[in-house]
Amino acid sequence: MVTPVHIRPKDDEIYLDCNATTPVLPQISRAVSHTMEQVFGNPSSSHITGLQARYILDNARRLGCEVIGAERGQLVFTSGATEGIQTAVLSALTAVRKQGQVTAGKYLLYGATEHKAVPQALAHWNELLGTKAELKAIPVDRNGLLDLDFIAQHLPHALMISTMAVNNETGVRQDLATLEKVIRQHAPGVPWMVDCVQMLGKGQLQLAQTSIDYAPFSGHKLYGPKGIGFLYVREHAAFTPLIIGGGQEQGFRSGTENLPGIAAMHTLFELLLDREQQVFKPVATLGAYREQLLAALRTAFPTLELNHAFEYSVPTTLNFSVRGVPSRDIMDVFDAANIRVSSGSACSSKVTRSYVLDAMGLDDWRSQSAIRLSFGPATEQATVDAACARIEEAAQALRHSCLLLSDTNEDFDSELDGVVQLRFDAQCCYLVIDRSAREMAVIDPIPQLADRIEKLVACQHYRVKAVVTTEPQGDDSTAAMLAQLLCASGCDAERDNVGWPLAAQADCSTPVDCDVPTDGCLLVGNRRLYRVGSRQPVYLLSSPIEPTAGARVDFAFVGEQAAPQVLESVLGEHTLVCRKWDDDFAIASQLRELKGEG
Incomplete structure (x- = not known):
């Protein structure tokens, strides 16, 4: 059986996902191991072993306060930032209820780019405490910065506001000083939580000099172990323990303290405060x-x-x-x-x-x-x-090379078969692939996907039977250029303005089950691709068939200008409509009209 000690990263791995988590620094790992092995006492015990543990706990708290500039207020050790967020939200909303404020119809404001832990915590406690407030996301601009006018407009009716110091996906840093001016100008007493998880070690913090009420932090985002974090609580800010029963952490958070984790934070804080250290880069x-x-x-x-x-x-x-x-x-x-x-x-x-x-x-x-x-x-x-x-x-x-190999040796392009939809924004391109025959047709190619299609053909050695569109194209269109690059001999030379090969009629030996005449067909493996109309064509793809059998229409590829009467004639009970533009509502409405459902 594989045990934890058998699992390790690859020798040449380069880890560049530190916003998710970080490796533990050697000096922090040593502090954790030493504390588990040598300073294993319970900080609540009164004997010398307990007092040694208490020293690590109290000193880590003192150093942490110095790191975040919290000479006043409380620093409470937690299991991580999520617990800190839960505690802050519970504290703020409980205080609102105790004060007898009218809460129904008020707002719980949070940044639209917040970590999901924030709106989910707000929704959870809002429901559990029965505050009946409305969660409202604060919009951001294209730079990810919060809309200050929106904040000013809604703050007078807010029970709480939650913002981020640094975003975990983009690294965008909010201007906390400007935010504070707006918040306190329009709502001097509203509880304000700032998620500082991605800020630690990447900028200076002087929390006691601000009016931030709650600031959660996490150890594993800055070279500490998972399962340890801390919460800053401003002096005189409302507080309700999330975990009660034992009185640890001065009554702020019960449960025996995670002393090895706290020892890790102790070492981390020492590094952050050491001006001579060269571990953390400027x-x-x-x-x-x-x-x-x-x-x-x-x-x-x-x-x-x-x-x-x-x-x-x-x-x-x-x-x-x-x-x-x-x-x-x-x-x-x-x-x-x-x-x-x-x-x-x-x-x-x-x-x-x-x-x-x-x-x-x-x-x-x-x-x-x-x-x-x-x-x-x-x-x-x-x-x-x-x-x-x-x-x-x-x-x-x-x-x-044609290969895009992953650690599990998956090669998804080689597995593609049948009808494949490729999307870019709201546009759809369709590939009709017969993997066993190594044949393919392209319908409505998109310029931004041309490289991928060309690579797919080259790497999988497909013979492209046609590159067609549902709308007329010029000689310089994506379809025309792609046809010149991809098509088998003759395809690029003899085709009309939608890319349909003029010799397609030669393949049309099997009739298709529809009520309108077709304009030839192509064999793509054991399916047949038929065309209906020439100016705004509809393409019909049959089910896999035997050479002498009839062809049922499985797919219809249609453009924006396809005539409804044509669609009504070609759509069978099992036909799936595939459009160039991904507009599900339009498709559903059109199908209802065709079926007489209004």
């Missing part, structure tokens, strides 16, 4: 790292576009998208090069798009293709150099 060095990595990425992906402005973000995060390339494909390239990055927030790994980039108003393709590369302030120059060299090697491999 901001200028981190900025140079980012520029170096960006240069290598642009070499690998010439169509790369950044999803955030460097002037508004901390220097340890790069969030980018590559036009026409899905994030999964880019992830496969990086994995093959043993470089670890993320396709967005690690907590949202099953989500196919980024809600943060959506909130910023960026194009759909950016949200669906986003990659987050993040490193920590302890990153060494040698690591950055190695990463850049590896990225450039991957770029050369992409230019000269």
Whole structure:
């Protein structure tokens, strides 16, 4: 059986996903091990072993307060930032209820790009405590900065406001000083929580000099172990314990303290306060790292576009998208090069798009293709150099090889078969593939996907029977150019203005089951692709058939100007309509009309 001690990273792995979590620094790991083995006492015990443990606890708290500039207020050790967020929300809403405020119809404000832990905590306690407030997301601009006018308008009716210091996906840093002016001008007493998880070690904090009421932090985002964090609570701010029963942490958080984790924070705080240490690099060095990595990425992906402005973000995060390339494909390239990055927030790994980039108003393709590369302030120059060299090697491999291998040796393009939809923004391109026959037809190609289609054909050795469109095209269209690159002999020379091969009629030996005449057909493996009409054509794809059997229409590929009467004639009971533009509502409405359902 494989045990935990058998699991380890690959020897040549380059880890660039530090916004998700970080490795534990050796000196912090030693502090954890020493405390578990040698200072194992309970801080609540009165004997010498307990007093030794108490020393680590109290001294870590003192150092932590110094790091975040909290000479007043409380620093409470928690299991991590999520617990801190829950505690802050519970404390604020409980105080509102105790004060007898009218809560129904009021607002719980939070930044639209907040970590999901925040709105989910607000919704949970809002329901559990019966405050009946309305959760309202504060919009952000294209730089990810909060809308101050929106805040000013809604704050007088808010029970709480939650904002972020630094965003976990883009690294965008909010201007806390300006935020504070707006918040306190319009709502001097409203509880204010600031998620400081990504801020620790990347900028100076003087929390006691602000009116921030609650600030959660997490150890594993800055080279500490998982399962330890802390919450800053401003002096005189309302507080209700999330965990009660034992009185630990001065009654703020019951349960025996995680002393090894706290010892880790002790060492981390010492490093942050040591002006002579050379573990954490200055901001200028981190900025140079980012520029170096960006240069290598642009070499690998010439169509790369950044999803955030460097002037508004901390220097340890790069969030980018590559036009026409899905994030999964880019992830496969990086994995093959043993470089670890993320396709967005690690907590949202099953989500196919980024809600943060959506909130910023960026194009759909950016949200669906986003990659987050993040490193920590302890990153060494040698690591950055190695990463850049590896990225450039991957770029050369992409230019000269057909393979995009992942750690699990998955090659998804080689598995494609049947009808495949490729999307870019709201546009759809369709590939009709017969894998066993190595034949393919392309319907409504999109310029941004041309490279991928060309690569698919070259790497999988497909014979392209036609590149056609549902709308007339010129000689310089994407379809025309792609046909010249991809089509088998004769396809690029003899075709009409929608790309339909003039010799297609020769393949049409089997009738199709529809009420309108067809204008020839093509064999694509054991399916037949028929055309109805020539100006605004509809393409019909049969089910797999035997040479002498009739052809049932499984798919209909239609353009925006397809005549309803044509559609009504060609659509069978089993026909799936495939449009160039992804407009489900329009399709559903049209089908209802055709069926007489109103």
